[in-house]
Amino acid sequence: MIYFLTPCSRPENIDRIEPSITETMAGFDHEWIIIYDGPEFPIPGGSSHRKIQPECHYGKPLLNVALDVVKERATPGMVGFLDDDTICAANLESAYRYFFAEFFPERKAFTVQQVDKAGKIRIDVRKNPRRIDQGCYFIHTDLIGSHRFFAEEGADAKRFYEADGEFYREIRSKTEDQWIDLPIVGSIYNALR
Secondary structure: OOOEEEOOOHHHHHHHHHHHHHOOOOOOOEEEEEEEEEOOOOOOOOOOOOOOOOOOOOOHHHHHHHHHHHHOOOOOOOOEEOOOOOOOOOOOOOOOOHHHOOOOOOOEEEEEEEEEEOOOOEEOOOOOOOOOOOOHHEEEHHHHHOOOOOOOOOOHHHHHHHHHHHHHHHHHHHHHHHHHHEEEEEEEOOOOO
């Protein structure tokens, strides 16, 4: 199972994000968990989307709720994060197939490259391990444990923005031997802005 977690404050993008997941990952069992921050959730019935509305601080409490939802599931699997303006790149399925064929179960997490809307490499973790975006890493549910995103009320916007990188670096620093950095583009940053 592959879980995609999306904190959502821009529901107008959902219909454009969904095909990037369903078409790209058609060969894998996956569930897309959207945690929405807003008064109404305009998603058609019959989907696996969830509506949970905690107070939003740049999506961090929403992601923490999503991590709790995944932790409650009986099915172990991989977890990926996809902001509500980022989409999966066509190569993401190749990255998963390569990871599972060559590295799993000895390794339980991987990073991919990310491009901007123009197709230029924006993030390559192999060259700059401190730079990361949520669309660049995937972790097995076994590695989540009690790790959560910083979500303290009253903090400034910069603090919440930096929480993505802190979450990644905290998990990676404690499980470094479980990671592999793949030279494959997996997401397109701000594709829907």
